[in-house]
Structures are given as C-alpha cells and as structure tokens.
Amino acid sequence: MEGKNSQLQQRKDDALPRGTGNLCQWYVEQAENATLRDVEGNSWIDFAGGIAVLNTGHRHPRIVQAIAHQLEKFTHTAFQVTPYESYVALAERINQRVPIAGKAKTAFFSTGAEAVENAVKVARAATRRHGIITFGNAFHGRTFMTMAMTGKVAPYKRDFGPMPASVFHARYPNSVSGISIDDALASLDDIFTQDIAPQDVAAIVLEPVQGEGGFHIAPAEFFTRLRALADRHGILLIADEVQTGFGRTGKLFAMEHYAVKADLITMAKSLAGGMPLSAVSGRAEIMDAPGPGGLGGTYAGNPLSIAAAHAVLDVIDEEKLCERSAQLGAQLNTFLQQARAHNSAITDVRALGSMVAVEFSDAQSAQTLQQQAMQRGLLLLTCGPQGNVIRFLYPLTIPDAQFRQALDILGSLLSQPQA
Numbered sequence: 001m002e003g004k005n006s007q008l009q010q011r012k013d014d015a016l017p018r019g020t021g022n023l024c025q026w027y028v029e030q031a032e033n034a035t036l037r038d039v040e041g042n043s044w045i046d047f048a049g050g051i052a053v054l055n056t057g058h059r060h061p062r063i064v065q066a067i068a069h070q071l072e073k074f075t076h077t078a079f080q081v082t083p084y085e086s087y088v089a090l091a092e093r094i095n096q097r098v099p100i101a102g103k104a105k106t107a108f109f110s111t112g113a114e115a116v117e118n119a120v121k122v123a124r125a126a127t128r129r130h131g132i133i134t135f136g137n138a139f140h141g142r143t144f145m146t147m148a149m150t151g152k153v154a155p156y157k158r159d160f161g162p163m164p165a166s167v168f169h170a171r172y173p174n175s176v177s178g179i180s181i182d183d184a185l186a187s188l189d190d191i192f193t194q195d196i197a198p199q200d201v202a203a204i205v206l207e208p209v210q211g212e213g214g215f216h217i218a219p220a221e222f223f224t225r226l227r228a229l230a231d232r233h234g235i236l237l238i239a240d241e242v243q244t245g246f247g248r249t250g251k252l253f254a255m256e257h258y259a260v261k262a263d264l265i266t267m268a269k270s271l272a273g274g275m276p277l278s279a280v281s282g283r284a285e286i287m288d289a290p291g292p293g294g295l296g297g298t299y300a301g302n303p304l305s306i307a308a309a310h311a312v313l314d315v316i317d318e319e320k321l322c323e324r325s326a327q328l329g330a331q332l333n334t335f336l337q338q339a340r341a342h343n344s345a346i347t348d349v350r351a352l353g354s355m356v357a358v359e360f361s362d363a364q365s366a367q368t369l370q371q372q373a374m375q376r377g378l379l380l381l382t383c384g385p386q387g388n389v390i391r392f393l394y395p396l397t398i399p400d401a402q403f404r405q406a407l408d409i410l411g412s413l414l415s416q417p418q419a
C-alpha cells in the first residue's frame with residue numbers, strides 16, 4: 001500500500017501540467033509558526049516560509065483572529081465599486097512607514113508581479129516615457145511584463161517569447177562574479193548608447209537585495225550613484241521590495257538601510273502573512289499620474305488580506321520582529337562563517353538581517369545539502385543563477401529552541417562533504 005504522499009503526487013502528475021513543479025514530494029496538512037506537518041504525520045522546520053511570505057509565521061493567532069473577524073463582516077466587495085475603511089487605513093499606515101521622500105500614497109493589488117506591473121504603469125504615466133531598465137539575475141514575476149523584466153531565462157522565460165518591448169538589462173553589482181559598482185554603472189551607460197536614449201527611460205527597477213538571484217545585496221555606494229544617475233536623466237527609481245520587505249532584512253523595508261530613497265516601492269509576500277496582497281507605494285505626485293480607473297483589479301485589496309496586513313504590522317511592532325530579524329540573522333551569519341572555515345565547498349556567506357544565504361562552488365553541493373536537510377526535517381530553498389545558493393527564510397517568530405535545532409541539523413550536514 002503506497003503512502004498518502006506518493007498517491008497525492010501521482011494524482012498531481014495526472015491532473016496538473018508539468019509546468020507546475022513542486023520541490024517537496026510531501027503534502028501539507030497543518031502548519032503552525034515555523035513547523036509544517038504533512039499528511040503522513042511527519043514534520044519539518046520551515047526555513048522556506050512559503051518563499052518569504054511568512055515572516056510572522058504560519059497562522060499567527062493575531063492574524064488568524066483578524067481574518068476571522070473580517071469573515072464575520074464581508075469578504076469581498078471590489079474596492080473600486082464599494083470601498084471600505086480598512087483599505088484606506090492600511091494605505092495610511094504604510095504611507096507613514098514607507099521610506100519615500102515627502103508625501104506617499106499607496107495602492108493595493110494581489111500578487112507581487114501585479115505590484116511590479118502597476119509600478120511600471122505609474123512610472124510610464126508619470127514620465128510619459130516607455131523604457132524600463134532592470135538587472136541581470138533579477139526576478140520580478142511571471143506575468144509578461146515582469147517576465148521580460150526578470151533577468152533569468154530558464155525556467156522563467158524559455159519558450160514564452162516574444163517578450164514585451166522596451167525592457168533592458170543592466171549588470172547588478174556582484175563581488176562573487178567580479179561585477180564592480182563601476183562595471184554595473186558602465187552597463188547602464190552602454191544601454192544608453194546602444195539601446196535607448198536616457199530621456200526615453202521611465203524607470204530603473206531593482207531589488208535592494210536580489211532574492212531569486214542569490215541574495216546579493218546592493219552596495220550603499222551603488223544606490224547613491226544610481227540615484228544620482230537617475231536624477232541626472234529624469235528617470236524614476238523603483239525598489240522591488242516584494243521579497244525584502246516586512247522585517248526580513250532587519251528593517252521594515254530594506255530601503256531603510258540606504259541613504260537615498262526610491263520614488264516607488266513594490267511590496268507583497270510577508271505584507272499579509274500568507275494572504276494574497278501586494279502594494280505599490282510612492283511619491284504622491286507620481287502615484288497620482290494614472291487617471292481615475294487606471295489602477296485597480298477585481299480582487300485588489302481584498303478585505304481578508306487587508307485585515308491580515310493590519311495584524312502583520314501590529315505583530316511586527318509588538319514582537320519587535322525587525323530587531324529579532326537582525327539578531328537571528330547575525331547568529332546564522334556567524335554560524336555559517338564558522339562553517340565556511342572548514343567546508344571548502346562554501347564560497348560565500350551573505351546576510352542583511354535575516355536575509356541570509358550561503359553560496360557553494362557548485363549546484364550539486366547546494367542541492368545535496370537541501371536534500372539531506374529535508375531528510376532530517378529541515379526545509380531549505382535554493383536560489384542563484386546556477387541554483388548553487390541556499391537561502392534562509394525562516395519565520396522571524398521562530399522559537400529560539402527550534403532555531404537552534406535547525407542550526408544543529410545544518411551544522412552536522414555542513415561538517416560533512418556535500419557532494
């Protein structure tokens with residue numbers, strides 16, 4: 001008699017197209033804070049967090065309560081038809097906290113890709129220009145525009161072309177690959193001489209820390225010089241904080257680590273603790289560029305998701321999750337630096353708060369660690385252009401003892417050769 005997991009996997013293979021891949025061959029039945037349990041009663045420490053969605057953990061009681069309370073009132077109206085106060089109040093709360101110069105305004109959507117798409121719409125409407133510059137190894141989503149903006153072909157773009165026009169890729173600074181800040185800025189100049197005049201470029205879009213691309217952190221000097229370059233040419237700067245937001249880097253937004261500000265910021269994932277919600281915040285005069293009805297969507301700012309996001313902001317403040325993110329990240333960083341000293345397959349360790357990654361010399365080492373960790377009850381995700389990086393996206397609410405348990409598992413695996 002086959003186990004429930006393999007039966008489910010067979011049903012999945014039969015009913016779903018193969019393009020919908022799944023990392024784990026086990027199916028979730030229950031989740032609580034940093035623990036996932038499958039249909040066969042096995043459990044895992046969740047260091048994937050639903051891909052950076054669960055900074056406040058699975059089913060935080062405050063968030064569950066907020067959703068339940070909203071369920072008693074209404075679940076959907078379509079904000080653009082019949083508005084509700086909670087949407088406006090959440091925009092007000094985010095406007096107060098988001099690192100944008102001057103008055104900010106915020107609009108809500110459902111997915112990260114949708115937020116990025118709308119940031120591009122706003123930037124084009126505000127500048128009356130069409131060009132969009134993004135970076136190599138960036139990930140911005142799976143819709144057509146965000147797929148074009150993504151700087152990785154397989155598996156995201158292959159077979160799906162042609163891509164929308166007017167999207168150009170510059171080089172993101174990367175000390176491991178030897179791309180200096182000067183190299184990165186020079187690649188923008190190349191775009192201006194080879195592809196598009198700077199006065200036709202609406203926006204430069206970048207992740208302050210590349211997520212899918214391998215947790216590369218934009219150097220402070222790069223951001224300062226990029227801001228100056230953008231200002232010189234009247235180009236808007238959009239920070240894609242879909243993965244970096246809501247405490248992951250030790251601040252509510254990663255842009256708080258930088259001296260300069262973006263004109264627009266996209267956010268999603270941990271914004272609503274597992275409920276689908278995304279947002280674009282930006283300088284009020286820019287956000288007001290599209291005319292009435294130009295922004296929206298049937299489900300944009302769903303009331304249940306908005307209620308969850310209010311609770312997420314409360315939990316981040318009350319449980320001091322930004323401080324905890326910095327503290328857990330520092331602990332993991334020290335641990336990985338020590339592991340690096342006696343594991344020659346480790347080539348780099350990167351951390352900004354709890355946005356922590358360990359890079360290996362080859363993809364096989366990272367995948368072996370991922371598989372061995374999975375067998376030992378620890379769920380890890382890879383990233384990076386070659387899949388040779390392990391990224392850590394544990395809930396910031398994880399109990400200390402469980403965090404240490406995860407480090408013990410990692411420690412025992414990293415002290416063995418990976419391949």
Ligand SMILES: Cc1ncc(COP(=O)(O)O)c(C=O)c1O
Binds near residue numbers: 268
């Ligand atoms: C930086 C960044 N932007 C955009 C997206 C797309 O978000 P979604 O999958 O919710 O559309 C992601 C998703 O991983 C992301 O990491």
